[in-house]
Amino acid sequence: MTSSLCIISTKAPYQGQAAREALDAVFISASYDIPTSLLLMGDGVYQLLGHQAPEQLPRKKLTALLQSLPLYGVEHIYVDSQSLEERHIATTHLITSFQLVSPEKLPEFINQHGKILSF
Numbered sequence: 001m002t003s004s005l006c007i008i009s010t011k012a013p014y015q016g017q018a019a020r021e022a023l024d025a026v027f028i029s030a031s032y033d034i035p036t037s038l039l040l041m042g043d044g045v046y047q048l049l050g051h052q053a054p055e056q057l058p059r060k061k062l063t064a065l066l067q068s069l070p071l072y073g074v075e076h077i078y079v080d081s082q083s084l085e086e087r088h089i090a091t092t093h094l095i096t097s098f099q100l101v102s103p104e105k106l107p108e109f110i111n112q113h114g115k116i117l118s119f
Helices: 018-031 042-048 062-067 081-086 106-111
Strands: 005-009 036-040 077-080 099-101 115-118
Touching: 005 018, 005 042, 005 106, 018 036, 018 042, 018 062, 036 042, 042 062, 042 077, 042 081, 077 081, 081 099
Parallel strands: 005 036, 005 115, 036 077, 077 099
Antiparallel strands: none
């Protein structure tokens, strides 16, 4: 186990503040040079869909924040492949680069991190 951090985001992008808070946690930890991974699971996979119109909800787009993660040293966004399948989302509809994690590999992926935060 390492001193790395895995942040798991399970909420849809504009369902409350959880998705934004998860991203804030990623930016904060990465800015302190803590190795940080972002894992999108459940409804959190909707965060990677384009053509969202949050301005109708007085909110800012999360897609721009997700696309800026490499500037903070977060090179990959990890996505639970089963969550995509359950929601009938094709990977071609996702807006940024990501790595799929299969259900079989999910426990191993999570356990390689020293700390886990779930939003």
